[in-house]
Amino acid sequence: MTLTPPRRTRRTHSEAFKQSLIEACGEPGASVAGVALANGINANQLRRWMRERGIEPPELSCLPLRVAASEPMGGFVPVQLSPHVDPPIRLELRKGAATVTVEWPTSSATTCGAWLREWLG
Structure with a gap:
């Protein structure tokens, strides 16, 4: 009986697939890790594809902070509490x-x- 170990195969992705993921990373609020995870690849692989094309992966600290204008900023918000009644x-x-x-x-x-x-x- 001869046992042959399973061969490890590399996945190949089309250039269009790679480009679509790179473009998705440029969307506001998108992260490289999030885009990679959603598409079943490693985030380091996606960063490598970006570097190979001369695109610098965005850093988290460089992402703009967006605050909704309708939300009140800071301050005290009063909360009505019902009186606590212990059961007998x-x-x-x-x-x-x-x-x-x-x-x-x-x-x-x-x-x-x-x-x-x-x-x-």
Whole structure:
């Protein structure tokens, strides 16, 4: 039995494909890595194609910062909060067929604990 290792093949891309990706990198807000990832190639390969054609890949620090004019800049924005209400402590005690339900304010939890210890006594 003879085993032959799988051959590694290189992918080839047309000049039109390469040029379309290079042009896509020049669009506002586009990144070389994003364009490469979206097209299934390595970003370094795309940068190499750009260098081979004398095009310098854009640097992130050189990209213009765009801020929407309709968004307010800085400052305090008041937010309405609903009042926080703690739910009461609810105890359901059963003995035989009888059931007693007790609701106690959460703010008096220690008093509730003392009453329950005394009641269970």
